[in-house]
Amino acid sequence: MATSAPLLGKAAHSKASIFYGADEYLEELKKRYAHDHEIAALKNALPGEGDPNAAGVAQSNDKMLSVQKNNENRSLKTNRLFPTPNKPDPMPQNLAFLFTKITPEQMIYMWNVLTAIFCSQVLMVIGYCAALATFPDYWWTCTLCFGVPFSYIAIQNIYIDHDVMHGATFPVYEWQRFLTHPFADFFSLPWEEFVLEHNRHHASTVDLLIQGEFGWDPEEFHYALQQWAGPWSSNWYKYLLTVPFIPVIHFFGLNDTGSLFALEWWMHFPDEGAGGKCNKEFWSKWIPRRIKHNAFVLSLWACIWLLGTYPLGRPLSEGWRFMFTVSFFARIGYSAAWMFITNFTHSF
Template sequence: MVIAYCGALASFPDYWWTCTLCFGLPFSYIAIQNIYIDHDVMHGATFPVYEWQRFLTHPFADFFSLPWEEFVLEHNRHHASTVDLLIQGEFGWDPEEFHYALQQWAGPWGSNWYKYLLTVPFIPGSMLRFWSKWVPRRIKHNAFVLSLWAFVWLLGTYPLGRPLSEGWRFMFTVSFFARIGYSAAWMFITNFTHSLPWNEFLAQDPGRTWPVLHNVMAMVLGGKHRWNEMLFHDVHHAFPNAVGTLSQRGRFHGWEKVHDAAAEVLHRGLWKPNGDEETQMQKTQRKRSLMMKQGK
């Protein structure tokens, strides 16, 4: 798509906006699908068959990024520490706490994230692995990412009749639309789903009261099987291994069957009563399941 975009600009230089929007909007949409697929794979066939495949998981996400293996480890740590959506880091440090900086419980003022910023080199026995394994892997991954963006920079020079110093103009446009897609996907998967306002909104059964919103958001994210991940992220977090991702299950079993099964899980309750006071998440889940049952 990037090469085709370059060719379109070279062939139709007077139609910059037309060429850019015809490239950018689908490119952002594909970036959204890229993150959902990455998330599905993290909870399924985690490691690729061939080494070169691990470089293709998210190369357009940024100019620098984590290798695939560390991406998976980060997400596994997130699930291990956060079981209840509204209690981030309940069972230890959650590396995604920083993503909740504008929400109600986390951020740079939290008590955990900065302590672990440089944790790996200081874990007993990990110094050798840090320099022999982690650093080379990051260098190799980011060398590929930088070479990819260097190629994009070059596409924006001589093919478009521009000097080498102006390649950033083309690269910036490609990066801009990529970031729209990747940011939108993570905003919905991570930030919205872990926020109290969103879970309180779901407790009002918006499937009946806001049907147009559901259909529009499902279209934006790539289908109702993707939207299920937003609607039942609490089920996903309670059973990240047994259930996996709702979006992946929807691809094989149909979104409606997965939706109804997740609603039944909520109705039965995610956790057995143990005498502790109910959490905010449990209260909203009970209210939501009753509303959904009444709507049947």
Template sequence: MLKHLQAESSMASNEAVVGAEEEAWRTMVQGEGDPNAAGVAESKDKMLKVEKNNENRSLKTNRLFPTPNKPDPMPHNLAFLFTKITPEQMMYMWNVLTFIFLTQCTMIVAYCAALAMFPEMWWTCTLCFGIPFSYVAIQQIYIDHDVMHGATFPVYEFQKFLTHPFADFFSLPWEEFVLEHNRHHASTVDLLIQGEFGWDPEEFHYALQQWAGPWSSNWYKYILTVPFIPVIHFFGLNDTGSLFALEWWMHFPDEGAGGKCNKEFWSKWVPRRVKHNSFVLCLWALVWLLGTYPLGRPLSEGWRFVFTVSFFARVGFSAAWMFITNFTHSLPWNEFLAQDRFVSDL
């Protein structure tokens, strides 16, 4: 009972301090009203504006903003998809995310201990650490994604720092991670029409796999670009990476009137970014130290341990984001789904 009240209190207090940007995103993505607007709220902010005309049609495709196809009456086997998350479920999801972070820390310390005890078995120790570590990173992104859509606000304040600290050496704080992902969903409603209702921060990923048109007749053209997809993910051009953070920070927040600095840039956004990335850098500093004296190496060689840990972390995070970002938005996969539905209808 106490935990239930604590979770409800946390949800209420966190939602009470949500800024104007977060509220605008929430309205944009989840709001109700005009069925063809699907909650598309007008905003004076460039980054918060869904690009549509007076008829609620896309400026890019002239299509009406899609209306959610919620079954009525609701089948019993689908009702859980539209059920609001409970405080207990919210606590469970954040506890799992916290457990994943603690598991990652434990694995790194255990890897250091294994190397210290068996220095001649570097490959064995590294692979026994690296493969499971990559798998845990994949699971972390899936949990991040579920938490983002179902339990956005952490039960405890410190938990927002644990969502993706090993993804890169600096990254978006949790609040902006949520904002940019909602920006993606608000602007790209159709999986195959990126940026239909405004700028999508993930458009570059899709360009590499869709620039040449239909896959069946242009497959050979994609040989030039598709191989670069895992490369850009590995170096941080995904939601939890450093290159993506730089891209987002170059667009958000909007400039103030007359080209002046946004009034909340220094008071709100910079402190969040500094706090998050200070935590991330402290973690990597500890990883650096683990790779020095415990392994009989000088301080200057800590990068060797950092490199290995970061390599396997990036493999896992890249694999997860390639599936979420590239595979689900790919032409072959969506063509397969269309054919499967056609066969099922027959």
């Protein structure tokens, strides 16, 4: 049970405490949904009951924040009815755990785990630098001993990100939103937009094999590389031209936590205002978030650059050697995770 987990405190916390208690976090969660009404609107548009903490947010008519369907509740692309969850009633006892709502204590615990992953990544990079400084003649040994576990923890980072996104959308503390995926690329989407685009994907693609059925899906390009030519049996040779590029585009950042994907999303969101005017929250909400998030990301990579200089007896101009090695193994891990989530699960 999450309540007995080592990273989760059991005692109640006062307002003066530097730690949140479950009740305080739940109240803060409702305020966050009211402020980030875009996330609430998309979550409430998904099949199912939505997030009860976002229940007070009205439905949005913005194209990016709503499901695209006709007056008969059917897809504009396939004419299929928008699906509704087939929740058993009465609920069999052996299935009840699948529909149990996550508790505030479990939400806090999930963010603690995500924070621990970031701290582990930082310590691994520092340890790698120390190993190279201590054993300069064993570059390959030090690098592989660092790189393989670092790629693995990057994979776990994405799976924890995904669970936190759906189960505990907003961080317990403001600073935690910067720790979710800074090692993935040299710039990327802020946490809130990461959540938004992923929920946009779920709202658009409710069937794993029919992409963009209920609106634009930001991940459609990935699917095109593996599905554009039609049935595999008669078109297998065509896929030889496109499928090999899937790991390449992931490696260079065309995934949810990458730089190329961030550029794609920013070209679509937020929706323009009335009469083609700039969205009223573009400058007040979204631009500051993007600047703050990527300032943190760039600062992190600048520190990694510096670790690769004087501690290793190298000039400042050669810090890229250490930084690119760290980024290489990080990208392997993040790419592997996203290839499974995006391409593998949407290919059967």
